[in-house]
Amino acid sequence: MRTKALSALARRSPEPAISWLMQLTLDRPKLISLAAGFTDNESLPVAEAAEILHDVLKPGRRGQAALQYGSTAGDPRLRERTLKRIEKLDGGSTGYSSDDVIITHGSQQLLYILTEALCDPGDIVLVEDPTYFVYLGILQSHGIRARGVRLTPEGLDIEDLARVLEDLKRKGELGRVKMLYQVPYFQNPTGWTSQFERKTAALELLRKYERAAGHPIYLLEDAAYRELRFAGDDVASALAAPKFRARVLYAGTYSKPFATGARVGFGILPEPVRTAELRIKGNHDFGTANLLQQLLLRALETCKYETHLAEIQRRYRRKARLMTRAIEAHFPSSIVWMHPAGGLYVWATVPQGVTSGVKSKLFRTGLERDVLYVPGELCYADDPARRKPNRDLRISFGGAADADIPVGIARLGSILRKLV
Ligand SMILES: Cc1ncc(COP(=O)(O)O)c(C=O)c1O
Numbered sequence: 001m002r003t004k005a006l007s008a009l010a011r012r013s014p015e016p017a018i019s020w021l022m023q024l025t026l027d028r029p030k031l032i033s034l035a036a037g038f039t040d041n042e043s044l045p046v047a048e049a050a051e052i053l054h055d056v057l058k059p060g061r062r063g064q065a066a067l068q069y070g071s072t073a074g075d076p077r078l079r080e081r082t083l084k085r086i087e088k089l090d091g092g093s094t095g096y097s098s099d100d101v102i103i104t105h106g107s108q109q110l111l112y113i114l115t116e117a118l119c120d121p122g123d124i125v126l127v128e129d130p131t132y133f134v135y136l137g138i139l140q141s142h143g144i145r146a147r148g149v150r151l152t153p154e155g156l157d158i159e160d161l162a163r164v165l166e167d168l169k170r171k172g173e174l175g176r177v178k179m180l181y182q183v184p185y186f187q188n189p190t191g192w193t194s195q196f197e198r199k200t201a202a203l204e205l206l207r208k209y210e211r212a213a214g215h216p217i218y219l220l221e222d223a224a225y226r227e228l229r230f231a232g233d234d235v236a237s238a239l240a241a242p243k244f245r246a247r248v249l250y251a252g253t254y255s256k257p258f259a260t261g262a263r264v265g266f267g268i269l270p271e272p273v274r275t276a277e278l279r280i281k282g283n284h285d286f287g288t289a290n291l292l293q294q295l296l297l298r299a300l301e302t303c304k305y306e307t308h309l310a311e312i313q314r315r316y317r318r319k320a321r322l323m324t325r326a327i328e329a330h331f332p333s334s335i336v337w338m339h340p341a342g343g344l345y346v347w348a349t350v351p352q353g354v355t356s357g358v359k360s361k362l363f364r365t366g367l368e369r370d371v372l373y374v375p376g377e378l379c380y381a382d383d384p385a386r387r388k389p390n391r392d393l394r395i396s397f398g399g400a401a402d403a404d405i406p407v408g409i410a411r412l413g414s415i416l417r418k419l420v
Contacts, residue, residue, distance in 0.1 A: 009141055009143075012140060012141045013140070014140075016134060017133055017134075017374075018133070018137075021033075021035050021036060021372070022036055022038075025038075025372065030370050031367075031370045031372055032370055032371045032404045032407060032411070034371065034373050034395045034397070034400055034405075034409075034412075035372040035374045035396060036396065037188065037344060037399075038260070038396075038399030039255075039256060039312075039344070039398050040312065040315055040398060042315075042401075043308075043315050044259060045258065045259060045299075045308045048299065048308060049259065049262075049295060049299075051304075052294075052295055052302070052304065053291075056298055065290070066290055066294040069286070069287060070287045070290040072102075072281055073101075073103065074103025074266070074293060075290070075293045075294070078103055078264075078296060078297045078300075079098040079099075079101040079103060080101075081300045082101050082252070082266050083096060083098045085300070086239065086250070086252065089226070089237070091240065094268070095242060096239070096245075096268055100274060101266055101267070102266060102278060103264065103266050103288045103293055104281065104288055105263055105288045105289070106253060106255055106263035106265045107224055107251045107265030107266070108263075109265065109284070110265055110266070110267045111181075111220070111222065111251060112138055114249060114251070114267070114269075114273070115138050115142060116280055117277050117280055118178045118276075119142060120144075122143060122145070123144050123176045123177075124168065124173065124176045124178070125146055125177075125179055125181055126146075126149050126164065127146045127149070128149060128182055129148030129149055129151055129383070129386075130189055130376060130389075130392065131148075131183065131379055131380075132188045132222065133374075133378045133379045135181060135222075136378075136381055139381075146383065147383055148381045148385075148386065151187070151192065152192075153192045153338060154192075154198060155184065155194030155197075155202075156180075156202050158198065158202060158205065161202055162205055165177075165205065165209045167385070169212055175213055175214050175215075177213055178215075178218065179220050179249070180206060180217070180219050180220065181220045181222065182194065182219065182221055182222065183222045183223075184199060184221055184222075184223065185342070186228060186229070186344070187343070188225065188343070188344075188394075189345055189347055190345070190394075191342075191343050191344075191347055192338070193342070194235070195235065196235050196238075196240070196241075199219065199237075199238045199241075200238065203219055203238060203243075203247060203248070206218075206247070207244070216247060217247070218247050218249050219238055219247060219248050219249065220251065221238050221239075221249065222251045223237060223251060224251070224253050225342060226252070227256070228257060228312070228342045230317035230320065230341065231341040231342065232341045232342075237250060245270060246270045247270070248270070249269055249270075250267060251265065251266075252265065252268075254266075254296050254305075257305070257309050257312070258308060258309070259295075262296065264292050264296045313342075316343075316344070316397070318402075319402065319405060320339075322397065322402060322405045323346060323409060324340075326406040326413075329410075329413075330413025331348070331409070331412070331413050332413075332420045334350075334351045335350055335351070335416065335420070336348065337349070344396050344398035345398075346395045347392060347393070348395060349376075349391050349393075350392075350393070350416065350419070354391065354419050355391060356373075357375045357376075357377040358377070358378075360375070360390070362393075362412075362416065365415045366411070369415070370411070371411040373394060375394075376389065376394060379392070393412075
């Protein structure tokens with residue numbers, strides 16, 4: 001009876017894994033969660049935000065404007081600043097104007113709306129294998145098929161992308177392929193960063209298949225972790241390749257680098273996708289909360305953002321080191337993992353014969369001993385073209401307290417030593 005009352009979309013939407021992982025963390029105070037994508041609590045910019053909000057909410061026109069509705073696309077000054085920031089990172093003008101920028105309620109809203117703007121049920125989105133598991137939930141609830149493309153520490157495996165596209169062409173399904181979704185900076189879940197050349201090679205290939213597809217095939221570049229770099233140099237975004245300007249959908253966020261609780265994200269989008277996104281956002285909320293936009297705008301204008309970012313980069317470098325030292329000390333040498341250069345995650349793969357999924361001994365014993373990680377299996381698309389891998393762990397140093405990181409890793413290590 002209840003099922004009949006619900007829409008097809010609601011029926012296709014099981015409880016997202018992110019909800020139960022977060023709930024588990026909140027319900028069990030003794031649990032050391034190396035799972036949640038929470039950012040570091042201690043360094044959240046509470047004092048800075050209080051000062052800014054005090055300033056923004058002074059009596060008068062400015063305070064009133066901050067508590068009033070704004071426009072669907074977002075505050076023009078924040079859009080301008082946002083574009084300038086990305087252009088600075090990309091080493092010069094991208095040829096975009098601030099009219100091409102949309103401010104959204106977190107980049108999550110942008111990803112959701114973009115998917116609705118481009119895809120119908122039965123369509124196909126190419127995803128990195130593995131990928132951001134919350135995005136897989138968006139695809140599933142819309143009845144959109146995800147097709148995995150092998151990911152390497154340097155970026156997408158271009159030969160595999162070619163194989164996948166050729167296979168879809170042979171099956172007459174190319175017309176259903178709408179975009180390739182990538183998290184090219186300190187990827188969630190692997191922590192790997194794609195080389196610029198891999199992104200342009202992917203765009204080149206997608207373009208080659210557009211004629212057979214009968215429509216453009218976009219690259220959605222989700223740069224959520226781009227600014228959380230604590231080693232090495234930034235890699236330019238695909239926006240920096242003028243040849244592909246009309247095919248790149250750039251998703252960014254101020255959540256991770258400033259305050260996850262503020263949830264201010266943004267998109268830089270070509271037409272006609274930008275207008276479609278704006279219209280759908282108009283139906284969703286006709287504009288991101290103005291007060292939060294003013295918070296971010298003032299943080300950027302007063303350099304509080306920059307100062308805070310430098311501080312959290314140092315902090316994550318330290319937390320990452322705490323984690324990697326503990327891994328070196330406690331994990332068996334047969335576990336494969338890499339040192340992260342940014343972001344919040346270490347991706348570890350256990351040897352053949354051991355599994356890491358929700359039902360595995362490793363995961364269950366971990367819970368009994370109050371340590372939680374994200375089972376890698378959640379990050380792979382339900383892709384009939386291959387068997388879902390079940391040997392990976394996403395371990396986060398973002399939210400856990402400094403003192404808990406080595407303790408959690410030591411617990412995992414002692415379980416692993418008995419299993420491998
Ligand atoms: C890869 C990726 N994209 C997007 C988001 C959404 O972030 P927000 O909506 O806070 O900008 C997240 C959050 O964890 C993420 O990991």
